[in-house]
Amino acid sequence: MSGLDVRGLRAGYGAARVLHGVDLAAGDNEIVVLLGPNGAGKTTLLRALSGLVGGRGAAALDGVALLGRAPDEIARLGVAHVTQEGGTFGPLTVEENLRVGAQARPWPRRGVSEDVSRVFTYFPVLQAHLGRPAGTLSGGEQRMLAIGRALMARPRLLLLDEPTRGLAPQARSRLFGTIHAINRHEGTIMIIVEHNVAAALEVAHRAYLVESGRIADLRARRRW
Numbered sequence: 001m002s003g004l005d006v007r008g009l010r011a012g013y014g015a016a017r018v019l020h021g022v023d024l025a026a027g028d029n030e031i032v033v034l035l036g037p038n039g040a041g042k043t044t045l046l047r048a049l050s051g052l053v054g055g056r057g058a059a060a061l062d063g064v065a066l067l068g069r070a071p072d073e074i075a076r077l078g079v080a081h082v083t084q085e086g087g088t089f090g091p092l093t094v095e096e097n098l099r100v101g102a103q104a105r106p107w108p109r110r111g112v113s114e115d116v117s118r119v120f121t122y123f124p125v126l127q128a129h130l131g132r133p134a135g136t137l138s139g140g141e142q143r144m145l146a147i148g149r150a151l152m153a154r155p156r157l158l159l160l161d162e163p164t165r166g167l168a169p170q171a172r173s174r175l176f177g178t179i180h181a182i183n184r185h186e187g188t189i190m191i192i193v194e195h196n197v198a199a200a201l202e203v204a205h206r207a208y209l210v211e212s213g214r215i216a217d218l219r220a221r222r223r224w
């Protein structure tokens with residue numbers, strides 16, 4: 001099966017079980033949004049998919065099992081995770097951060113410079129700052145850099161944990177517009193955690209509600 005297929009996913013921290021059997025599907029090129037209150041388990045779900053926490057059950061990307069593998073192996077299988085914390089390297093320049101992102105890509109790594117240029121077409125402000133240390137960028141710009149860095153791995157599945165957190169409504173719509181363009185042009189499957197329901201449903205092909213470690217499939221967008 002192509003796309004992401006998650007069945008009965010359980011995960012937690014030590015003895016503390018957080019996810020109690022989550023089913024989720026994302027078809028080819030779909031943007032899936034996860035809604036739900038704080039503490040529901042949204043971040044834990046993304047962490048389980050990228051291997052940052054152990055998970056049980058089943059999760060497959062294009063038929064390849066993800067659970068039980070180390071994060072770097074999952075990254076090489078095409079999963080990129082932009083965490084809530086972002087994860088850019090402050091002392092490195094914008095361009096260096098992007099080039100580091102290509103290291104998650106399997107060999108041979110051709111076309112890295114072309115990919116840097118493509119990231120700049122999505123986020124022109126990064127090109128304007130390409131020689132600056134990432135740590136000197138604004139919060140919103142660092143968010144864009146983190147997404148750009150993830151794109152450098154040419155992911156099949158991009159996990160975005162609250163990418164619009166703290167942004168003003170206009171900046172949030174702009175970022176969602178860019179995310180939509182990336183999904184369309186790169187064919188990347190995306191799972192996005194978002195708190196603003198209206199904004200999320202603007203871009204989502206499909207949405208789920210996560211509550212207390214369980215998940216409910218909201219109906220496909222075209223049928224809302």
Ligand SMILES: Nc1ncnc2c1ncn2[C@@H]1O[C@H](COP(=O)(O)OP(=O)(O)O)[C@@H](O)[C@H]1O
Pocket residue numbers: 013016018036037038039040041042043044045
């Ligand atoms: N590193 C951790 N160690 C222990 N418990 C954690 C850790 N991270 C999150 N939790 C707990 O897991 C639950 C789900 O958290 P999280 O997945 O971050 O929720 P959400 O992203 O939906 O706000 C919460 O009860 C939280 O306290």
Ligand SMILES: [Mg+2]
Pocket residue numbers: 042043044084161
């Ligand atoms: Mg979270």
